[in-house]
Amino acid sequence: xxxxxxxxxxxxxxxxxxxxxxxxxxISRPIVAAPLTALVLGEPMVGLQIxxxxxxLWLARLPVGAAVPPDDTQVAVGATALAVILxxxxxxxxxxxxxxxxxxxxxxxxxxxxxxxxxRQSNGRLARRVDVALRKGALxxxxxxxxxxxxxFSLAAVGTYLLIMVGGLLTIPPVWPLVEQSLSYSSGWVxxxxxxxxxxxxxxxxxxxxxxxxxxxxxxxxxxxxWLVQK
Amino acid sequence: xxxxxxxxxxxxxxxxxxxxSWSFERIQGIGFFYALLPGLRKLYRGDKLxxxxxxxxxxxxxxxxxxxxxxxxxxxxxxxxxxxxxxxDTDSLINDFKEIVAAPYAAIGDALFWGGLRPLAAxxxxxxxxxxxxxxxxxxxxxYNIVPIWFRTxxxxxxxxxxxxxxxxxxRHRLPDWAIHTKEAAVVVLGxxxxxxxxxxxxxxxxxxxxxxxTLIPMVLLSLxxxxxVSTLLLVFIVxxxxxxxxxxxxxxxxxxxxWGIA
Numbered sequence: 001x002x003x004x005x006x007x008x009x010x011x012x013x014x015x016x017x018x019x020x021x022x023x024x025x026x027i028s029r030p031i032v033a034a035p036l037t038a039l040v041l042g043e044p045m046v047g048l049q050i051x052x053x054x055x056x057l058w059l060a061r062l063p064v065g066a067a068v069p070p071d072d073t074q075v076a077v078g079a080t081a082l083a084v085i086l087x088x089x090x091x092x093x094x095x096x097x098x099x100x101x102x103x104x105x106x107x108x109x110x111x112x113x114x115x116x117x118x119x120r121q122s123n124g125r126l127a128r129r130v131d132v133a134l135r136k137g138a139l140x141x142x143x144x145x146x147x148x149x150x151x152x153f154s155l156a157a158v159g160t161y162l163l164i165m166v167g168g169l170l171t172i173p174p175v176w177p178l179v180e181q182s183l184s185y186s187s188g189w190v191x192x193x194x195x196x197x198x199x200x201x202x203x204x205x206x207x208x209x210x211x212x213x214x215x216x217x218x219x220x221x222x223x224x225x226x227w228l229v230q231k
Numbered sequence: 232x233x234x235x236x237x238x239x240x241x242x243x244x245x246x247x248x249x250x251x252s253w254s255f256e257r258i259q260g261i262g263f264f265y266a267l268l269p270g271l272r273k274l275y276r277g278d279k280l281x282x283x284x285x286x287x288x289x290x291x292x293x294x295x296x297x298x299x300x301x302x303x304x305x306x307x308x309x310x311x312x313x314x315x316x317x318x319x320d321t322d323s324l325i326n327d328f329k330e331i332v333a334a335p336y337a338a339i340g341d342a343l344f345w346g347g348l349r350p351l352a353a354x355x356x357x358x359x360x361x362x363x364x365x366x367x368x369x370x371x372x373x374x375y376n377i378v379p380i381w382f383r384t385x386x387x388x389x390x391x392x393x394x395x396x397x398x399x400x401x402x403r404h405r406l407p408d409w410a411i412h413t414k415e416a417a418v419v420v421l422g423x424x425x426x427x428x429x430x431x432x433x434x435x436x437x438x439x440x441x442x443x444x445x446t447l448i449p450m451v452l453l454s455l456x457x458x459x460x461v462s463t464l465l466l467v468f469i470v471x472x473x474x475x476x477x478x479x480x481x482x483x484x485x486x487x488x489x490x491w492g493i494a
């Protein structure tokens with residue numbers, strides 16, 4: 001378990017930095033971060049299922065200006081790591097455990113917003129140190145202050161990941177026997193509902209003329225085509 | 232003095248870290264200074280280097296994929312200043328250029344990438360993910376990153392070659408129109424994806440597939456609620472709790488009806 005936790009923390013660090021601090025090549029997106037985590041932990045399909053459910057949830061929350069979106073990266077990585085680790089310890093591998101891990105990770109991941117906000121506020125102090133360094137003519141020192149921002153963002157990413165892992169490892173094992181049966185009745189519907197909620201939120205917030213009309217037309221046409229092909 | 236290709240490449244790589252010290256006060260300001268510094272070191276020395284460097288640690292905010300264009304243009308202006316070709320108003324010219332283009336480029340980038348390309352690429356990749364194809368993340372990464380890599384490289388070179396005139400390059404490409412088209416494409420893809428998800432799922436529950444069309448109703452209602460800026464977390468909580476309770480209720484109801492000999 002310690003090895004899996006450490007590997008998950010490394011993935012959370014790298015993917016977390018991609019969100020804001022460096023690269024921005026979208027390895028921080030849940031559809032990439034979750035399968036990557038699961039691949040490293042030895043169960044890639046678990047990550048694909050979780051990434052699929054989380055990818056669209058907060059896609060409509062754009063990182064514009066000073067806005068800090070919820071940390072869907074750490075939700076994806078944390079939920080995946082929880083599902084793999086607890087799958088081994090609880091000797092189960094169904095979609096029900098995945099969903100429970102996700103339901104625990106999502107609200108805890110919301111807390112990640114505050115960690116990221118703290119990192120950005122901490123970077124404000126770095127900016128003042130850059131000013132002092134430049135007044136003294138110490139350019140190299142000024143450069144180092146900029147790179148120290150990576151440390152703040154790393155701490156925010158790993159902090160959120162650890163919060164999700166600790167919260168999940170403490171709550172899921174005792175709760176699992178109580179909810180396993182109930183989850184089995186509706187797991188398929190919940191698995192369908194999460195991406196559809198994300199799509200609905202994107203539809204409601206995307207700035208496109210007649211978006212709902214366009215969406216409904218596309219939905220009905222695709223549905224009809226699939227039904228005809230099936231016949 | 233013209234900056235060497237190696238120096239410009241060094242600056243390009245530093246641009247990948249422009250947001251490392253993102254803060255609410257300066258946004259990308261320190262990152263802008265950090266990226267530009269290798270070029271300034273080649274152009275200036277001693278007190279002049281420090282004096283020019285201090286001009287670049289203030290507030291700056293634009294889209295991360297369009298920042299290379301601005302940095303390239305500023306490098307060109309600094310080259311001209313260092314060569315003595317610029318006039319006494321170069322400081323205000325550079326500041327005005329940065330201030331004038333930063334916000335429009337940010338708006339264009341946000342609409343095109345975060346609002347359009349990202350959901351479009353995600354929607355297409357999710358088709359593969361639903362089918363259980365493990366390469367779905369690679370599909371997303373390739374589909375998405377082609378455009379940003381082009382922006383970061385080609386626009387950087389253009390900014391360096393054309394300086395302030397690089398604004399015409401942006402205007403010629405009509406990026407705001409592309410942003411709208413990309414968003415429309417994203418809506419169409421998401422419509423198809425929603426249909427695919429529903430059509431794939433309904434047969435597992437022994438329900439006729441035509442009933443999947445009815446899922447449009449709650450989706451449209453949810454989208455209207457989302458327009459009122461209701462939290463996604465709250466919507467997820469309500470939907471998941473409703474489904475869990477309905478699932479339990481449905482099983483109990485079914486057992487009850489079976490005990491009465493009805494089902």
